[in-house]
Every structure is written in structure tokens, then in C-alpha cells.
Amino acid sequence: MKAFQLFKYNSTDIRLQKVEIDRPRIRPNEVLIEVKAAGVNPLDNLITRGEVKLVTPYRFPLTMGNECSGIVAETGPEVHDLSVGDRVFTRLPTDQIGAFAEYVAAPAVAVAHMPQGLDFIEAASIPLTALTAYQALELMAPKASEHIFISGGSGGLGAMAIPLAKARGLVVYTNGNKASRERVLALGADRYLDYRQEDYLKELSPVDYVLDSVGGKELSKQIQLLKAGGMIVSLRGLPNGRFAKRFGLPWWKQSLFSLVAHRLDREARARNATYEFLFVEANGRQLTEVAHLIEKQGIRPSIDKVFAFEQANEALAKVAQGGSAGKVILSLAN
Template sequence: MKALILKSYGGLDKLAFAELPRPAIKPDEMLVQVHAAGLNPIDYMIPKGMFKPIMPLQLPHVVGSDLAGVVVETGSRVTRFKPGDAVFASIFDLPGGSLAEFAAVPESAAAHKPANLDFIQAASIPMVGLTSWQALQERMQLKRGQKVFIPAGSGGIGTFAIQLAKHCGATVGTTTSSGNVALVRTLGADEVVDYKKYEVEQVLRDYDAILGTLRGDALETSLAILRPGSKIVSLIGPPDAAFARARGMNFVMKIIFSLLSAKIIRRARQRDADYSFLFVRPDGSQLAEIGALLAAERIRPVIDQVFAFEQAKEGLAYLEQGRAKGKVVVLMGASPSKN
């Protein structure tokens, strides 16, 4: 099969197409023919070595995390799926990757594809959907009437998280450029800050939660909008000691992450707020609940561009520019649009 692999750390120029054997599946896995693969920022960060201390890879490694496709073979312990089923899944932080003609997918990571979505739309969902779900539902336990700040509302995470927060009954604040204000409002954003004209803390007040999605000082400066008892869930770090413990890291890494996160935790406590770092995990049961919202059209996919498989590196480079409105997806080849 054809696959896009990372040969060595260093950046996107270290990615190359290669012919590999089809993955051998374990008893609890399925072999899925990939029809489309969603791209995420972590897919261009990993080749740079940015996550090497957290998730060292055995190189060469097939890149990519999100997929939608059709089951062609099931392991002996798989009970919820059969050959011919259309599925979508995140295989992030697992041995294989999604930018390949076939992928091994654990049954526990997959869900049936919503019938009203094509493969491109379905492939755009897993990581942003699971990240939003685990941040808003699990960590924040967002409730009706609360206010959540989701910066970069027109990006991949933002376009999904805004919709999920509105489904939870929350008031949503976000940032975007003037050209994307209409988009984020159609997704449900209540308070929109044009970041080119205003600082967040000049406009927003009394928020119950922040979803940290931007690097640099943006997270610290946004703490000023919080009310006492609020929660901060960061997707971009710094990682904290709880994360190190959850991954079974050694004592040294726990100390390092404690030091890295000390400043933001201290600043959060000054606002009587709780800080935590979220590293998304694959979860087929959560993805099935997300799929139900998509099937009911309570949430809709937002697609920016679709690249052919042969242009996957260009797709990653485009995503890295940070201008995508919604998700960037790779189409693996001629495939059915639905089923």
C-alpha cells in the first residue's frame, strides 16, 4: 500500500511516500481502507520533533491521525463492526497513521460514520470532535448558562468547539479576524472579538472557562476575563504534572512538567481558577455520541480545503500557515461519497 511516512525528525521535508505492506491487525483491531484523512496541527508538529519527549515514535512512521473509510477485515474479538461498514476514527497516539491506503484501527477507537456525512466530512471530525468533547464535557463540565471563551473561532478546533459549547447551552466568546466574523456567528458565537482591533480583556468579562488553543502569551493575558471558580483547559501546554502521571512518565519528567506549568498554574490560582493540560485520546464511544449530534445536524462539519493524497505534504504546509477556516482534509482517491 502507499503511505506517507516520517523518515526522520526535522520537518515536513522529512516526509516521503513509500510502499508498505498492509498493516497486520490484532484480535481487537480492524483493517480499514482509508477514503479520507483529516489533517490536524499536531500532524505537522510531530515531524519537527516537538512531541518527541511525550510520544517518541519508532521511525519510519506513517503520519496522520484522523480517518474515514470502510472496514475490510476484522479481528477475532471485534463485535461492533463487520466488513463493509463505513467508519470514522482517530488513531492519534497509536502505532499506525491515517495517511495511508489502509490503517489498523482498534475497535475501541472507531464509530460508525454518520450516514448524512460523506467521507471527507467524516474524516474532518475525530480529533477536533474528541478534543472539544473531552475539554468541554469532561474537564470543564460545561453547564447551561455558563460562559466559555474559545479563541481562534474560525480554525479547526474553534469551528467544532463553538458548536458543541452551544449544544451544552453555554454562551460562547471567541476571537477571529473581521473577515471571519460572519462564519463564527453562524456557528453560534455570541461575543466575537476582532483580534486585529481589540484585546480580549478589553471586551469580554466574567467567563467561567477558557479553552487554550493559541501559543505564546495569549492564554495568560486572557486570564483577566475569568470569574472566580473558573476552569482553564489548555490544548497547547504547558503540560503539567498530572499529565506526566497519566502517561506513566518518570520522576524527572514529572519535575520538568511541574516547573514548566508552575507559572500558569500560579497565575490561574490568583484568579481562583483551575488549570489543566489536555492531551486528546481516541475514544470510539465518545465519537459515536458526536456522530449522533452530526446525524441530527446539531453540529456540522466545516471544511476549508481538500487535497489529493499525492498533495498531502502541501496540505500540511497549508495548514501550518494558520489561515484555514475549518478543517483541511486529504482525499485518498476516488471513493463513494456516502454509505
């Protein structure tokens, strides 16, 4: 089968190699998915550059791709909730990625039935961002009517995080490019800021929670937006000791990450707030809950651009440029 693989980390070249490899053989608790579409994410480029190797090291060659939609082609004898022919979607386990391929093997517990009414392109855009938002909100444990700021809400994360936050009764503030204002407000955001013209520290009162998708210098700035007792969950910051413990990493990594993220933990404590790092994990049960919410509320994912499978490197380059108005997708449909 055709696949796109990484053969070594490269901090300056994010291109993958197109190869022919054997179709995966499934274990008793797994399903084989014929991939119809795969989501392309900043995480893919972070992996290629070696920026997450301390969190989740990989062996080479590595078939890339973290999320996909498709059709169940085969099931293991221990699988009972999925059948051949089912239309499914998944965020693959961090140690078993491989969605940039014609077929991928996945543990059944990481797989869910696609939301009814969505096509494969739309479904492939959901798992990583939806589970990220879901798990961030679980970590925050917010109460209805509390306030959250979601940075970069005009991208693929916002398309899922905003409806999920609104479903919990939160007041949602976000920012992004001017052109996406009406589309993002239609997702349910209570206020949308043009990041080029409006400074959230000046425009907003302190909030209970921040979901950070930007990192860098913006992370410290967003910590200043928190109320006392608030929490910021970052997807692009530095992993800290609490994350390492939750993620089940060895003690030496827990100690290392505690040192690495000491400044961010200290900045949050100075405001009597909490800094957390999140690396999204596969979870079919949570993905099923997301699918039900999508069906109930009629949510339609925001798609920026669809590339043919052979254009995987062009898709990765577009994601690396930033500024996408929704998700970038690879299509393997015939």
C-alpha cells in the same frame, strides 16, 4: 500500499516522504480501514518537529496522520460491533497513528460509525477536533449558562467546539478573522470578535472557562480573562504535572512537567483559577456520542481545502501557515 512517513524529527523541515510499504496486519481486537480521507492538523507538524516527543515518543519510520474516515476492510475475531463494509471514522491512538496511508489498522474501541448524511471528506474533519472539544469540556465539567471563551474559533476546532459547548447550554464567545464572522456565528457562537480589531480582555467580562488553541503569549493573556474559580484548558501550552498523571506518564515525567509548567500554574492560582493541558486521546464511545449529536443537530463541518493524497506536504504546509477557515483534508477517494 502508498503512505507518507517521517524518518526523523526536524524542527525546520516538515515534509514527509512518500513510500511503498506493506498493508498492516490486524490484531484480534482491531479493524483494517481502507482510508478514504484523512484530516491534516497542527498536531501532525508538532510531531514532525519533535515538539511532543516527551508526551508521546515515536519510533521511525513513522507513518503519519492522526485521523481518518474510510471503509472497514477486515475485522479481527474479537471485534463484534463493526463489520466489513461499514463506513467509519477514527482518531487513532497516540501510539498507533498512520492515517496518511491507503490502509490503517486501528483498535475497534477507537473507531465509530460515521454520522449519517456526511461524506468521507466531512467525516475525516471531525474526530481530532471533536474529541478535543469533548474531552476539554469533560475536564471543565461546566454547568449550563456558564460562559466560555474559545480562542481561534474560525478554524477547525471551533467548528466542533462551538456546537458541543452550545449543546451543553454554555454561553460561547470566540474570536478569529473578520471574514469568518457570519459562518462562526451560524455555528451558535453568542459573540464573535475580530482578533485584529477587538481585544477580548477589553471587550469581555471575565468568563468561567477558556479553551486555548493558540498558546504562546496569548496563553498568559487568556488566563487574565478567567473568573475566580475558573479553568483554562490549553491545547498548545506546556504540559503540567496533573496532565502527566492523567495521561499515565511515569513519575519522572510528572515531576518534570510540574517544573516546566510551574509559571502557568502559578499565574492561574494567582486568579484562584486552574490551568490544565490537554492532549486528545482516542475514544470510540465518545466519538459515537459526537456522531449522534451531529446527526441530531444537523451540524456540517467547516472544510477549508481538500488536497489529493499525493499533495500531503502541500497540505501540511498550509496548516503550518495558519489562518485556515476550517479543516484541511487529504482525499484518497478514487
